[in-house]
Amino acid sequence: MSNPAPTGLAVDDLSCRRGDHEVFAGLSCGAEAGGALVLRGPNGAGKSSLLRVLAGFIPPSAGTVRWKGEDIGDDPGAHRAVLHYVGHLDPLKPVLSAAENLTALARLMGGQILVVEALERFGIAHLRDLPVRFLSAGQRRRLNLARLVATPRPLWLLDEPTVALDARATAELEQLIADHRAAGGVVVAATHIGIEIPGAAVVELAGRRRRAA
Amino acid sequence: MSAFWGVVRRDLLIARRQGGSSLLAVGFFVVVAALFPFAVGADPATLRGVAPGVIWVSALLATLLSLDRLFQADFEDGSLDVLALSPLPLFMTVLAKVLAHWLVVGLPLVIAAPLVGVLLNLPLAAFPVLLGAALLGTPALSLIGAIGAALTAGVRRGGVLVPLLVLPLYIPTLIFGVAATAAAADGLPVAEPLMLLASLTLMALVVAPVASAGALRLALG
Structure with missing residues (x-):
């Protein structure tokens, strides 16, 4: 499954639980250096929770998140130094x-x-x-x-980054994301509304219904 | 290390711009202490007897006044997320914020303590010990207070819980702070209570940042 020399983010069979409520389960996705993930789904589908798990703020209830092959839970200090969370x-x-x-x-x-x-x-x-x-x-x-x-x-986790931005600033952000990826960075963005991230893998979060893991 | 001083400078700058934090603490300290002559009577001997206790209780209350915002403001505007992503370990960030809090609130209280001593007829001979004990003890107030502030950072109206959580933990500092000040007023040896006070502060220095960082991590989740 995983590449011999992983260069980016790899999410494997990830589950997140807040209290008694299972936010998402059995989620697998990933982006190598220069890649991008766009998280989509209705309100409450767990986009923000996933971003906070990826940032290391919330421990996952099951599964792993790897950055360059290293489980982020093994060295949280090293992980938080590689990422921006907006x-x-x-x-x-x-x-x-x-x-x-x-x-x-x-x-x-x-x-x-x-x-x-x-x-x-x-x-x-x-x-x-x-x-x-x-x-x-x-x-x-x-x-x-x-x-x-x-x-x-290198790793940007963006939660609805275009809220309140006008068209010009949104275009600037798109350019910034493109430049960042060209330099080998990875972007994970949760968004409802129009931001163009060419070639991004789309992760659909289904919402309250638990998916078959 | 530059990130550590970055946190200290940021909090000092915010305190300076907002203004009034130091003045508010000192004002509260002096006003609370000044109530006691009205409550227990203005008899100089009575005041002299209660002075060490009143000074310390007033200082505890004045410290509490500003504690609820120590982490809550950063929690509410999302700054806590940024603090948590700093290369600085979270307990060092807590320590930096506590240092800034002490500089803004604790140090002005130390400086104002002699004024309150005069108000309450504390013997002049006890003033050096009062200052020394305040210097040794007030950092513990900021440190222990940080635990309460961190536990309530993510709680709506959690500020009202801080005194309930923190005041019981202040009791040892209160006991030895008052003991040192009272011993000095009575011309007794002060080394023992001062050393115990210092050891309490050192203990708080070890425990409080780690405990507060753990509590803040819960608030992040």
């Missing part, structure tokens, strides 16, 4: 400026820090000294996504 919330502090927010977030992630490039990439360089409480929802979203540029990491 959830529903924008982790921004209203009292800090755009640049201060991004610098603080980038410093938390460690490694190379490219704050100016990140702001320019999303067309928000002119907002750099404005406190975030004055930014619109779309501008906050762009600032949140700018994290992806500010500290390069």
Whole structure:
């Protein structure tokens, strides 16, 4: 089944349980370096839960997630250093400026820090000294996504990344994802609405009905 | 290590921009202590007797005031996810946040302690020991408080639970903090309670970050 030298993400027979409720079970999918996965399914199908399992925030109830052949449960510290997780919330502090927010977030992630490039990439360089409480929802979203540029990491887990983005910013995000994949990165995105990720494998999550494992 | 100081700087910057955290804690500390002369009477001898206890209880309450937001704010805006993905182990992130909390709340309380001592007629000879005991003891208040704050980070209106969880754990620090201050006021040897106070803080330094990190991991799930 698995390749001799896995270069990306491999999910094998994965199940997730929240309380008594089985969110999904027997899920297998994967993406090698440069690949992408798009998660689809109705509300509550478990797209966000799957992303949080892939990030290592929720332990799976069964099955494995491997990154470059290593089970992420074996060394959670190493796994969390390879990935970016963009959830529903924008982790921004209203009292800090755009640049201060991004610098603080980038410093938390460690490694190379490219704050100016990140702001320019999303067309928000002119907002750099404005406190975030004055930014619109779309501008906050762009600032949140700018994290992806500010500290390069190979695995991106994106939960509805296009919410509140306008057409231009969505196109910019598509370009960013394409560039990231061209450089050997892997993207997993949960999305309902139009974002073009060419050549991505689609993972359909069925929702409440338990699938045959 | 730069990620550690990154967390400290971030929290200090947020506290500075929001303003008032230190002033609020110190104001609360002084006002609570100033209530006691009205409650127990302004007789100098009575005040002198209760001063060590009142100073420490007021400091505990003032520390509690700001604890509920220690992790909750980061939980609510998704920052906790980012903190959890830092190359820094989560317990070090907790330690960095606790250090920032102590600098914003604990240190101003230490500095304000002599003022409260004067209000309550604490003998002047006890002031150096009061300062020393406060310096040794207040870090334990921030550290132990972090456990309560982490346990309630993901709980709606969890802030009201923090005092219930944390105040009982503050009792040992309270006992030896008061013991050192009272011994100094009575001219008795203070080395023993001070060393016990320091050992409590060291113990909290070992236990609290790991316990808080475990609690935060539950909030992530």
